[in-house]
Amino acid sequence: MFARHDLVWLTSRGWERAHAGAPSGTAGALDAWRDAGWPATVRRSETSLAPGEVAIGFAMPPRPDGGGKLRVGCRVELADVQRRTRALALVGALDAVPAAWRERLAVLEREAAEAGLGLAVYGSVALEALTGQRYLTPASDIDLLLRPLNRAQLMAGLDLLARYATSLPLDGEIVFPDGRAVAWKELRAAFGSAPGTRVLAKGLERVALVAPGELIATLEEGAWPN
Structure with a gap:
């Protein structure tokens, strides 16, 4: 059972799905996140999920110019989650x-x-x-x-x-x-x-x-x- 704020680490296929569902222009940020081995965070989905899917997100550090955080939301399948922990x-x-x-x-x-x-x-x-x-x-x-x-x-x-x-x-x-x-x-x-x-x-x-x-x-x- 997943909950908001859970931490999840993705499989290789999970990262492929994350890239496919992420907004354009965010590939570099996602690659850096993946290479560092950091987890995604489980979030509430704004739209209905298919059975066996979970919504996740990545919040990048605030921009030095004060422009706020880049937030990337996507969805993956449960089989794409390699490991999960609570917050x-x-x-x-x-x-x-x-x-x-x-x-x-x-x-x-x-x-x-x-x-x-x-x-x-x-x-x-x-x-x-x-x-x-x-x-x-x-x-x-x-x-x-x-x-x-x-x-x-x-x-x-x-x-x-x-x-x-x-x-x-x-x-x-x-x-x-x-x-x-x-x-x-x-x-x-x-x-x-x-x-x-x-x-x-x-x-x-x-x-x-x-x-x-x-x-x-x-x-x-x-x-x-x-």
Whole structure:
């Protein structure tokens, strides 16, 4: 089961398909990515996928002229994926973050681990850690993923993130067992809102407004898929 922000390494045939489906003018950037051995990132597809396909993307480093990142989206077959992992664990990205964040972020990671909460990272922090290229700017956020196992972990995780967000530029998502994800700030705010409040839930195939209770119910239904 693939999820948004998963990391995938492609076979030779996968790279051929990536080239075939990528926008014109991106071949050189894709070749450099392939030659470096860096992974693609699983993303939500804007159009329907055929059975056995997965949507992936490549976000190149920001241009020196401030022109933003070149983003390349394409799709490959599941058989084109040589290896897959979940999003990069936060502990694996600590050396890549600016010194001003590092100590406080390490304390957050340690406190989360002690509470049984595993934190992962995506976006610019993850890409800088994975590639060694410069992605982070003074305006960058720290995009975290939290996958709670039950309601107690969800509430503890939201409180922990809110507490550390006072000293770190934290952003990111809570990911529920069925793969749907909600911005943690939006979800936390919804708990104090009027009945009927809905939050934007992003899945691998679609985005929809849902009641927080619908998502929380999935925590009570069993274990996470592998």
